[in-house]
Structures are given as structure tokens and as C-alpha cells.
Amino acid sequence: MRKIISLHPLRGSIIHLSPPQILALGFLVFIIIGTVLLKTPIATEVPISWLDALFTATSAITVTGLVVVDTGNAFTIFGELVIMTLMQIGGLGLMTFSVLILMMLRKKVGLHQRKLTQESLSLNETSLGGLLRLVKLLFIFSISIEAIAFLLLTIRWVPEFGWEQGLHQSLFHSISAFNNAGFSLWSDSLSSFVGDPIINVVITGLFITGGLGFTVLVDIWDKKGFQKLSLHSKLMIVGTLSINIVALFTLFVLEYSNPATIGNLPLMDKLWGSYFQAVTPRTAGFNSLDIAEMTVPSILVLMMLMFIGAGSGSTGSGIKVTTFIVMILATLSYLRGKNETTAFDRTIKPHVILRALSIMIISILVIFVAVFILSITEKAPFLVIVFEVISAFGTVGLSMGLTGDLTSFGKCVIIIMMFIGRIGPLTLAFVFARQRKKSSIRYPAEDVFTG
Amino acid sequence: MRKIISLHPLRGSIIHLSPPQILALGFLVFIIIGTVLLKTPIATEVPISWLDALFTATSAITVTGLVVVDTGNAFTIFGELVIMTLMQIGGLGLMTFSVLILMMLRKKVGLHQRKLTQESLSLNETSLGGLLRLVKLLFIFSISIEAIAFLLLTIRWVPEFGWEQGLHQSLFHSISAFNNAGFSLWSDSLSSFVGDPIINVVITGLFITGGLGFTVLVDIWDKKGFQKLSLHSKLMIVGTLSINIVALFTLFVLEYSNPATIGNLPLMDKLWGSYFQAVTPRTAGFNSLDIAEMTVPSILVLMMLMFIGAGSGSTGSGIKVTTFIVMILATLSYLRGKNETTAFDRTIKPHVILRALSIMIISILVIFVAVFILSITEKAPFLVIVFEVISAFGTVGLSMGLTGDLTSFGKCVIIIMMFIGRIGPLTLAFVFARQRKKSSIRYPAEDVFTG
Ligand SMILES: [K+]
Ligand SMILES: [K+]
Numbered sequence: 026m027r028k029i030i031s032l033h034p035l036r037g038s039i040i041h042l043s044p045p046q047i048l049a050l051g052f053l054v055f056i057i058i059g060t061v062l063l064k065t066p067i068a069t070e071v072p073i074s075w076l077d078a079l080f081t082a083t084s085a086i087t088v089t090g091l092v093v094v095d096t097g098n099a100f101t102i103f104g105e106l107v108i109m110t111l112m113q114i115g116g117l118g119l120m121t122f123s124v125l126i127l128m129m130l131r132k133k134v135g136l137h138q139r140k141l142t143q144e145s146l147s148l149n150e151t152s153l154g155g156l157l158r159l160v161k162l163l164f165i166f167s168i169s170i171e172a173i174a175f176l177l178l179t180i181r182w183v184p185e186f187g188w189e190q191g192l193h194q195s196l197f198h199s200i201s202a203f204n205n206a207g208f209s210l211w212s213d214s215l216s217s218f219v220g221d222p223i224i225n226v227v228i229t230g231l232f233i234t235g236g237l238g239f240t241v242l243v244d245i246w247d248k249k250g251f252q253k254l255s256l257h258s259k260l261m262i263v264g265t266l267s268i269n270i271v272a273l274f275t276l277f278v279l280e281y282s283n284p285a286t287i288g289n290l291p292l293m294d295k296l297w298g299s300y301f302q303a304v305t306p307r308t309a310g311f312n313s314l315d316i317a318e319m320t321v322p323s324i325l326v327l328m329m330l331m332f333i334g335a336g337s338g339s340t341g342s343g344i345k346v347t348t349f350i351v352m353i354l355a356t357l358s359y360l361r362g363k364n365e366t367t368a369f370d371r372t373i374k375p376h377v378i379l380r381a382l383s384i385m386i387i388s389i390l391v392i393f394v395a396v397f398i399l400s401i402t403e404k405a406p407f408l409v410i411v412f413e414v415i416s417a418f419g420t421v422g423l424s425m426g427l428t429g430d431l432t433s434f435g436k437c438v439i440i441i442m443m444f445i446g447r448i449g450p451l452t453l454a455f456v457f458a459r460q461r462k463k464s465s466i467r468y469p470a471e472d473v474f475t476g
Numbered sequence: 477m478r479k480i481i482s483l484h485p486l487r488g489s490i491i492h493l494s495p496p497q498i499l500a501l502g503f504l505v506f507i508i509i510g511t512v513l514l515k516t517p518i519a520t521e522v523p524i525s526w527l528d529a530l531f532t533a534t535s536a537i538t539v540t541g542l543v544v545v546d547t548g549n550a551f552t553i554f555g556e557l558v559i560m561t562l563m564q565i566g567g568l569g570l571m572t573f574s575v576l577i578l579m580m581l582r583k584k585v586g587l588h589q590r591k592l593t594q595e596s597l598s599l600n601e602t603s604l605g606g607l608l609r610l611v612k613l614l615f616i617f618s619i620s621i622e623a624i625a626f627l628l629l630t631i632r633w634v635p636e637f638g639w640e641q642g643l644h645q646s647l648f649h650s651i652s653a654f655n656n657a658g659f660s661l662w663s664d665s666l667s668s669f670v671g672d673p674i675i676n677v678v679i680t681g682l683f684i685t686g687g688l689g690f691t692v693l694v695d696i697w698d699k700k701g702f703q704k705l706s707l708h709s710k711l712m713i714v715g716t717l718s719i720n721i722v723a724l725f726t727l728f729v730l731e732y733s734n735p736a737t738i739g740n741l742p743l744m745d746k747l748w749g750s751y752f753q754a755v756t757p758r759t760a761g762f763n764s765l766d767i768a769e770m771t772v773p774s775i776l777v778l779m780m781l782m783f784i785g786a787g788s789g790s791t792g793s794g795i796k797v798t799t800f801i802v803m804i805l806a807t808l809s810y811l812r813g814k815n816e817t818t819a820f821d822r823t824i825k826p827h828v829i830l831r832a833l834s835i836m837i838i839s840i841l842v843i844f845v846a847v848f849i850l851s852i853t854e855k856a857p858f859l860v861i862v863f864e865v866i867s868a869f870g871t872v873g874l875s876m877g878l879t880g881d882l883t884s885f886g887k888c889v890i891i892i893m894m895f896i897g898r899i900g901p902l903t904l905a906f907v908f909a910r911q912r913k914k915s916s917i918r919y920p921a922e923d924v925f926t927g
Contacts, residue, residue, distance in 0.1 A: 279852075320851075320852075321851040321852075321858060322848050322851045322852050325844070325847065325848050325851060326848075329844065352833065352837050353837065355830060355833060355834070356833065356834040356837045356838065359827075359830050359831060359833075359834040360834065360902075360905050360906065375826055376810075378830070378833070379806060379810050379829070380810060382803065382806060382807065382810075382829070382833050383806070383807040383810040383811065385836075386803050386804065386807045387807065393776070393780065396776065397773050397776050397777075400771075400772040400773045400776060401730075401771075401772075401773050406857065406858065406859075407772060407857065407858055407859035407862075408857075408858035408859070411858075451811075454811050455811065
């Protein structure tokens with residue numbers, strides 16, 4: 026997976042970079058371009074600092090949605106266009122980019138390397154024809170879904186805000202939602218629409234679809250019927266549904282009598298509010314309730330959901346739903362004394378379990394280090410700091426209110442966390458990991474007692 | 477490992493229990509006996525509630541050291557004797573008990589089952605002669621080490637407190653320290669001796685030795701020289717040393733200018749204080765500084781250390797040092813593209829990695845659930861709750877002060893956490909897990925994308 030490949034952007038010059046390094050570099054380039062554009066006077070109503078421009082650009086390209094300036098008021102139409110473009114590139118570009126890398130790889134490296142790369146980027150296709158079809162499908166899907174959502178939102182918002190504002194809001198929010206970006210032009214996100222069925226259904230429909238992952242969408246498109254789907258798609262669909270239902274029920278119970286959230290709302294609005302907050306942490310980041318006012322157990326549930334995140338190769342981040350499921354399944358198999366981990370009559374390979382373990386360990390270490398640093402630099406309750414870090418790592422964008430109060434140093438930490446969260450903890454590790462020369466020495470096995 | 481075995485306590489009656497169930501049941505029996513004894517009027521100066529008796533008995537047998545009543549003032553000499561006996565049974569009895577189970581198993585089940593059981597209980601010996609030797613060694617070791625420590629402590633404490641008090645304190649603390657129990661007769665634990673070299677060296681020497689695990693001690697005793705040690709012993713020794721050094725350095729830096737802990741102490745005392753607090757979270761639980769006054773990043777370090785815990789088959793708990801190391805090594809191997817995880821020229825088997833993963837996942841889930849419940853029932857900052865839960869789970873006994881303020885419901889949660897922590901998350905799971913009939917169906921492997 027970290028096989029060195031050669032790119033020839035100019036004949037004669039050869040850059041040696043591994044795919045993870047290309048991915049990380051690609052994001053860095055877009056962050057720099059975005060920062061410069063957002064710093065130009067025509068992007069903002071009142072000038073913002075370089076750090077705030079960097080923060081906003083990173084938040085947009087990593088589709089996080091944490092904000093240090095009020096998006097709706099601080100930026101001009103040009104600034105908003107920059108943010109929209111960054112969100113679109115960050116959400117979908119990553120996938121297209123993956124496909125492009127695969128296409129480049131095709132001519133340079135053998136089948137073995139291609140398979141490894143393709144697997145690390147969550148695609149099932151290696152033929153050039155198949156890849157071109159995927160890129161085409163990707164664009165058609167995204168634009169169609171965003172277009173339909175845009176139309177539905179205009180039906181709701183044009184009558185309320187008039188043509189200009191209505192179209193403007195509908196376009197921005199449909200792009201932001203499908204790409205799981207979580208940016209909103211309202212400073213209280215979607216709190217005004219807590220009980221609004223159209224907004225709830227359209228916005229959550231967008232980000233849940235985007236969060237399933239492109240491979241799952243193509244799989245659903247190609248095959249008709251659940252039984253014919255790939256194991257990955259089955260796990261994603263069942264996992265997403267189960268997690269959402271459990272979260273909805275839990276939040277509904279925990280917030281039922283909390284007057285600061287859904288306590289004083291009619292029953293239907295209580296349900297809509299619980300539903301929206303249950304699905305948004307993975308990893309959309311809009312909110313229709315005041316997160317800081319939720320009860321501590323609810324906050325814990327949100328943190329767990331943000332950590333799990335969305336699907337592999339999707340517009341969302343986190344450790345990924347499948348990583349979570351694979352670890353749970355591996356644990357259950359171990360407890361039942363089974364030699365293999367299985368699901369839907371298929372065996373999950375040991376190296377998949379090992380990858381899930383690696384992702385989990387690296388994620389926990391990264392989050393721990395960030396919380397550790399922020400607990401030194403920031404004056405905020407521990408819960409608020411942990412919440413902010415997990416939100417950045419999962420590129421979620423929910424906040425208990427710390428983002429606006431961050432010190433400059435704290436902003437840098439959160440910027441790094443959003444970056445790591447989006448490229449993925451494993452990609453990050455691969456950027457720095459050096460492949461050892463394959464050793465032919467075989468060591469004898471010896472037992473170690475654990476637990 | 478969950479093979480059903482038959483015990484014949486009375487001819488004719490057959491009880492079908494798996495070793496994990498026997499272990500859990502054993503602890504339950506001692507908890508009940510301890511509770512009743514501590515509830516008797518001769519055990520306490522002033523009567524305590526049944527719940528507080530239960531809490532104290534559980535805390536003692538699980539060698540945790542969290543206290544809801546002040547041990548030094550609330551209990552009579554008889555009460556203290558009960559606590560000392562429970563600590564000794566809880567710390568060492570567990571190991572003896574393991575050996576006894578192994579001896580019983582020898583006649584009932586085959587080599588395969590014995591190997592599985594022995595492995596789950598962290599012993600390397602299966603022959604009857606070898607096991608008897610182990611039991612003997614276990615007793616000789618414990619009593620010798622405790623006796624030497626007792627003498628050293630009397631040298632320090634008899635001149636200060638007189639014969640009666642001095643002997644009394646020395647006996648109680650040497651038993652409490654070797655068994656990693658963390659109970660102290662002083663309400664501020666060992667805070668009066670923060671800069672005292674003898675107390676620091678003797679007490680930490682006791683609990684570090686106890687925390688290495690009996691197998692490691694026997695291994696060191698049998699073989700002379702580091703190279704000849706088993707992989708398990710090597711990992712334990714190197715791991716314990718590394719973790720302690722890193723923790724010492726980190727706490728020293730973080731607390732250096734904190735006036736509420738070591739800020740106003742002379743340099744040597746600063747070092748002793750940092751050293752003691754660095755080694756006590758795994759999983760002794762004495763303290764020589766006020767934990768609640770430490771800085772938040774230090775608290776985070778303590779929580780990490782408490783979670784990691786001590787050695788397998790030792791007087792300490794937590795996920796265990798080797799579990800932590802195995803997961804780090806597996807992650808590094810994966811990142812380097814190696815097919816096998818190796819350490820000290822030995823291969824770590826895949827099932828060992830899978831067990832480590834299972835322990836980690838179950839531990840995180842158990843801690844999450846407990847924090848979740850306490851965040852509903854207790855009025856305390858999030859950090860304080862998380863700290864208390866991890867301390868109970870790791871049977872550490874450090875507290876930021878919540879223990880005394882716990883609601884009755886909260887006390888029950890902490891009692892359950894101490895119990896789970898001591899029998900181990902995996903044993904707990906095995907108590908409830910049902911072994912599936914070995915299936916001969918082999919499913920085809922299919923890839924799942926994670927991360
Ligand atoms: K987001
Ligand atoms: K303890």
C-alpha cells in the first residue's frame with residue numbers, strides 16, 4: 026500500500042510519492058489555495074486573520090463545519106462560493122481523486138500494488154473502463170442528488186425568504202449537506218427548523234446518502250435486492266440503520282424532559298429533534314438543537330457516534346462504521362471460540378481485522394494527544410474539550426461552543442485534527458511509515474498473556 | 477476456554493461450571509462473607525450501612541482501595557483484620573485459585589482444554605508437580621517479600637509512632653502495597669511521606685513487584701539473565717520500565733510549578749512526588765499528592781496509566797501492560813506492511829492479537845456504559861466521573877474525591893466496576909458467552925473496507 030510510484034507531471038522530472046502522500050499533499054495544496062482566496066478582501070465583509078482564513082479553508086475542504094467566524098455574516102457571495110467549492114472538492118473530490126490515482130497507477134505498477142491501493146481507497150474496480158465508469162457515475166450521482174435536494178429545499182425556502190435568499194440558501198445547504206460539510210449560513214445552524222418535516226427529511230437524506238460511501242451507492246445501483254449486495258454494503262446499511270435507531274431512541278429518552286432542548290416541544294417535534302441529532306453526528310454536523318444544552322449522557326452518545334463516523338470512501342469521516350462493526354464481530358467471534366469472524370455467510374479476513382485494530386489504536390492515540398494539549402492551552406471544561414477534539418477528528422463540526430473561544434494554539438491543534446480526520450488515521454500513519462525490507466527470517470511463535 | 481468442567485464437591489452432586497464462572501462465583505462468595513463480617517458490630521467503631529460494608533468488602537477483595545468510610549477511623553482492629561485478609565485473598569488468592577482450578581482440571585479434562593484454561597489464567601505449567609511447585613513458590617515469594625517490607629517499614633515507623641502503632645501500620649501497609657490494594661490507615665493516604673525515601677522505595681517496590689505478575693517473578697527466579705526470559709517476561713519488564721519512566725518525566729514537567737502539588741517542594745521531593753504518582757496508577761492506588769489538585773493533563777496521564785494497568789496474573793488489574801504492548805506492536809507491524817507481529821525475535825500469534833483486541837473493546841464498552849450511567853445519577857464534573865470509573869475498572873483506588881459523595885446507585889455501579897475490573901473484562905464476557913457448536917461450514921472470504 027505504500028509502494029513508491031512515479032508520477033511524470035513534466036517529462037524528465039520524477040517525483041517519488043506514495044498514494045497516501047499524494048492524498049495528503051493534495052489536501053494541503055487546496056488548503057493553501059482556499060486560505061489565500063478567503064483572505065482576499067473580496068471574500069469577506071470585514072477582513073479576517075490569516076489563521077481564521079486557514080481554519081475556515083481547512084474546515085471546508087475537510088468537510089468539517091467547525092467555524093471561527095459566522096459563515097452567513099462574515100463572507101461575501103464570493104467567499105461563500107469559495108467555501109462551497111472547497112466543500113464539493115473535499116467531499117467528492119477525494120473520491121474522484123482516488124479514482125484518478127488508480128488510473129495513473131494502472132500504467133505504472135502491477136496488479137498486486139494496484140489491488141493494495143484500490144483496497145486502501147475503498148474501490149472494487151481495477152480495469153480502466155470500470156474506473157472511468159465509476160468516475161462518471163460519481164459525478165452523475167452527486168449532481169443529481171444535489172439537484173433534487175436543491176429543488177425540494179427551494180419549495181420550502183423560496184416562499185419563506187423570497188427568490189434570491191431562498192435559492193441562495195437552498196444551493197448552499199444542499200451542497201453542504203450532501204458533502205457532510207455541516208456549514209450553515211444561519212448562526213444557529215438549522216435550529217429554526219427543528220420540527221419542519223421537509224427540512225429534516227431532505228437534509229438528513231442528503232447527508233445519510235453521502236455518508237454511506239460511493240461504493241455502497243454504486244452497489245445498490247448495480248444490483249437489485251439486498252441479498253445480492255456485497256458484504257461491505259450489507260454491513261454499511263444494517264450498521265447505519267441500527268446505529269441511527271438506537272441513537273434516536275436514546276436521545277429521545279434522555280432529552281424528553283430537558284426544557285433547553287426538546288422538553289417544551291410538541292411530541293412530533295420532540296421526535297424530529299431527536300432524529301436529527303441522532304443522525305447528524307455521523308458526520309454531518311448540522312444541528313437543530315443547542316448541543317451545549319443537551320444532557321451529559323446525550324453528549325456522551327454524540328461523542329460515541331462522532332467517533333464511529335460514516336462509511337469508507339464516503340463524504341464523512343471518523344473511524345468508519347465498518348471498522349466499528351468488524352471490531353465488534355471479531356470480539357464476538359473470539360468470545361464464542363470461533364476461529365473465524367463471519368457476517369452474512371462470508372468470512373472477514375484477519376488482515377481486515379488487523380486494519381480495524383490499527384485504525385482504532387491510532388485514532389485513540391491521536392485524540393488523546395490532542396485532548397492532552399488542549400487541556401494545557403484552553404480554559405474549558407474537560408467534556409467540552411473532548412467533544413471539540415472528537416468533532417474535529419470525525420470532521421463532524423458539532424461544538425459545545427469551544428470553537429469560537431479557542432486560543433491561536435488551540436485553533437492550530439483543531440486544524441491539524443480536521444486534516445488528520447479527513448485523510449484518515451491510517452493514511453496519516455502511512456505518510457510517515459517506512460516500509461521495512463521484506464525479511465525472510467521467520468521467528469518462532471511464543472505466547473504472551475494478555476488481560 | 478469455556479469448556480464445561482465437572483466438579484465433585486460431594487459425591488453424586490455434579491455442578492457444571494466453566495472456570496470463568498467458578499472464578500466469578502469465588503469472588504462473589506468472598507464479597508458476601510466480607511460484607512457480613514464488616515457489618516458485625518465488632519468490626520466498626522460506629523455502625524456502617526450494608527451498602528458501605530458491601531462497598532468496602534468489594535473494594536478490599538478486588539484490591540481496589542476506593543473507600544466510602546475512613547479505613548483508619550471507622551474500623552476496629554477486627555475490621556482491619558478482615559480487610560487485610562480480604563486484600564491478601566484478593567491479591568494472591570486469585571493466583572492460588574487459578575492453580576487450584578488447574579489442578580482440578582488435570583483429572584477431568586484433556587490436554588487441549590487444560591492448555592486453553594492455563595493460558596486464560598496466565599500460567600505456563602500443566603504438570604501436577606509443576607503446579608504444586610508454583611503454589612509453594614507463590615506463598616514463599618509473597619510472604620518473604622511482605623516480611624522484608626514489613627521490617628523495613630518498622631525501621632521507619634516504630635521510632636516515629638511507637639511500637640504498637642508502628643508495627644500495626646507497617647503490617648497493614650506492607651500487605652496493602654504488595655497486593656496492590658491501596659488501602660491506607662491515613663485518610664490522606666501517604667501524603668505525609670511525599671519526600672520520604674524509605675517509604676517511597678519500599679511501598680513502590682512492593683506494588684511494582686506485585687504488579688509484574690507471578691509468572692514473571694517465577695521466570696526471573698528460574699532463569700538468570702534477561703536473554704533467557706520468556707517473551708512475556710521481557711515485554712512486561714521493558715514495558716513497565718518504559719511506561720514508568722515516561723510517566724515520571726511527564727508528571728514532573730506538568731506539576732513542576734503547581735503549588736497545590738509539588739510546586740513548593742524542594743527538588744528531590746518534587747522528583748519523589750512525581751515518581752510515586754507515576755507508578756501508583758498501575759494499579760496500586762496509594763497517593764502521596766492530592767490527586768484532585770493535579771493539573772488536567774496530569775489527570776489524563778493518570779487515566780491512561782490506570783486503563784493500561786499491571787501484568788497478567790498479577791495483583792493488579794486494568795487491560796494489562798502486555799495487552800497494550802501487543803496492540804501497539806500489531807499496529808506498527810500493519811503499518812510496516814509486515815505479515816507477522818514480532819518482538820524480541822519471536823512471533824506473536826494472531827489469536828493473541830485478537831484476544832488483546834477483544835479485551836480492549838469490551839473494556840471501552842464497559843467503561844462507556846458506567847460513565848454513561850453515572851453521568852445521569854451523579855452531580856459531578858465529567859472528568860471526575862471518568863476518573864472514578866477508570867480507577868474502579870483498573871482496581872486502582874485513586875479518586876478525585878467522588879467516592880465519598882456517590883449516591884447509593886452510584887456506589888452500586890462502582891462496586892460492579894471493581895468486580896468486573898478484578899475478574900477481568902474477558903472473564904466477564906466468558907461468564908455469559910455461550911459456546912456455539914463448532915460449525916463445519918466454511919464461508920468464502922470477502923473484503924470489507926474499513927477506515
Ligand atoms: K461535517
Ligand atoms: K489498588
